[in-house]
Amino acid sequence: MPGMLEKPPAPAADYSYWLPRHRKSVAAARKLLRGFLAAQPSGELFVETGELVLSELVTNAVLHAMTPPGRLLYVHLSLHPDALRIEVHDAGAGRPYARPATVEDEAGRGLWLVSQLASRWGCCPRAGGVGKAIWATIGSGR
Template sequence: MPDSRCPRAFAARLDSRTASTPLARLFLRAYLAGLPSGERYSDTAELLLGELFANAVQHSDAPADRLIEVRFAVVGDRLRLEVHDAGTGRPSVRTATADAECGRGLLLVNELAERWGCCPRSGGIGKFVWALIAPALTPPSAPAALAV
């Protein structure tokens, strides 16, 4: 029987600006902290959420006053991340040059997520990008103590 104290899903709307990315990751950390084995998703999930949110801010053609919605839910044993924006463009994986300072976000999503995709939002305004994340086989270890 599932533990009724575990959060089933989470959603929040944030300002469409780069400065909101840390807040989105903070919400994700808090959500995962409420799960019995949330730490098994944390490293990959935070990285991918940051990339998806940053892409929504940087590449959306929606008006600047539109909010970006983040959603998290565990489906089976997979963590599902969603980032909703009002933009019309669809994300695509690109090959970045060696000296490029951007352009690798979706490459990371493509490599680290079990699956990902993009769907139109209900109501016909915008889209959402989703990613499924498998739990790590072992939870992240605590940093080793410094040798004296």
């Protein structure tokens, strides 16, 4: 079950960017994450897990958020000494949920994967009342 948005400690570094609601944005998000982490001390600790979690959150926003045409996705990354926080904001109204997937299903495992890789994750309404923010925190031990 996702938790409410928590207020993390001040980051050592943070980075934000906007992406179009398009399938190609998943690869662009991973590339931007790699560049951000490469420039940070100990950023390499979070690259592999960060890419997986970010890919799933952006994919969910692109495919399932029901975002109105012309709206963008907002991604915010915060690197703390022992954790990476990833937030993906979209203008869709629905809340994501992990659902059971059968062996035959070709989709439906993304949020389960996020729940296994992240130390915490959750969803909350965005400030201003339009859309939601889905966040995940990845500890250096993961």
